[in-house]
Amino acid sequence: CKSSFCRNSFGNCQTNNNVRLAISEGIPAERAFTMASYNAAVAQHVKNVGALTDGFIADLVIISNLDNFVTEKVMTEGNWVDKLESKVTTFTSPAVNAELSLNDLKLPLKSDKAHVINIQPEHITTKHTIESVNRDQQGNFVADQDYAKIIVAERYHNLGHGLGIIHGFNMQEGAIGSTIAHDSHNMIIAGVDDKAMIIAYDRLKR
Known part of the structure; x- marks a missing residue:
C-alpha cells in the first residue's frame, strides 16, 4: 500500500x-x-x-x-516514523464563537466582473475564473441560481470571515452550511439568499 x-x-x-x-x-x-x-x-x-x-x-x-x-x-x-502510537483527545471547546449579521454578507463589487470559485463535479478541487455577475443598485453582488454567495467564518475566536462567489452548487433557494471542513473546521455557508444564510448560521451556532 x-x-x-x-x-x-x-x-x-x-x-x-x-x-x-x-x-x-x-x-x-x-x-x-x-x-x-x-x-x-x-x-x-x-x-x-x-x-x-x-x-x-x-x-x-x-x-x-x-x-x-x-x-x-x-x-x-x-x-x-519511529512511533505508531495515537490517542483520542476530546474537544475542549467545540463551540461556534463566530458572529455574523446581514451586513457581513454584503459583497461590494467595482464592476460586474468578479472572481468566482467554480466547483469541479466529483472532485475536491475548484477552478478560479473571472465572470460577469449580477449587482444591485449599490454595486453589491446579488446571488442567483448560477452564482451563489459563500462565506467562511473563523469559528473559534471570531477573528473574521471571507466572502466570495461560487458557481456549480445549482441552488434554487435557501442556504447550506457546515462546520465540518478540514483542516480547521471553520463555519462555511453557501446560499442564494442572505436571510437564509443567517438562519443557517444561527442553526449551526445552536
Missing part, C-alpha cells in the same frame, strides 16, 4: 471497509489497494503520490495481514 493517500485513507474506517469488501468479493488485494491509493490520487489530479516510482513522494504503509490491515511500519516522505 503506497502513498500519502493510502496513509491518510486507511485511517478512515469507510475506506478500510471498502477495501476489505473488495478483497472479500474476489478482487485481488493489490488491485484493491491500488484503487484506494493510486486511483484516488489520479481522480483528484494529485501528481506525485499514489505509487512507488521515480518522482513520487516516498510514503509507505507496511502491513502483513490483509484481513485487518494492522500497520507495522510507516514511512513519510522517505523517513520511517
